[in-house]
């Protein structure tokens with residue numbers, strides 16, 4: 001119904017702003033584009049569902065998310081993939097894991113700071129009845 005479409009439009013505007021803020025943070029450049037499988041030939045053997053911030057943004061525009069929880073599930077997927085593919089003691093892997101945890105914390109903090117919990121409840125109700 002029309003009010004629902006107004007709510008989901010507002011959600012998309014809100015999520016685009018969060019996603020843009022994360023993508024322009026230099027700390028998160030490694031998460032902005034899909035991992036290059038030419039450069040990393042075994043990546044898809046280990047990571048079954050790749051995800052990145054550019055793909056996240058395109059999913060917003062395809063109306064893939066009807067509540068913030070669904071958006072955060074894809075943020076968590078970016079983080080999980082980074083932790084799974086880069087598990088070693090090496091300085092590089094530790095750096096990647098540290099940045100992945102920072103990405104998650106920043107995303108959750110932006111949502112909490114800027115999203116009215118009643119608004120998210122309304123979005124959940126729309127999701128759950130569809």
Ligand SMILES: O=C(C1CCC1)N1C[C@@H]2C[C@H]3C[C@@H](O)[C@@H](O)[C@]2(C1)O3
Pocket residue numbers: 030031035039040081082085086096
């Ligand atoms: O997992 C990732 C990204 C970092 C978070 C997502 N990659 C897998 C490769 C391992 C490591 C080495 C780089 O050469 C680069 O190819 C990647 C990219 O980083």
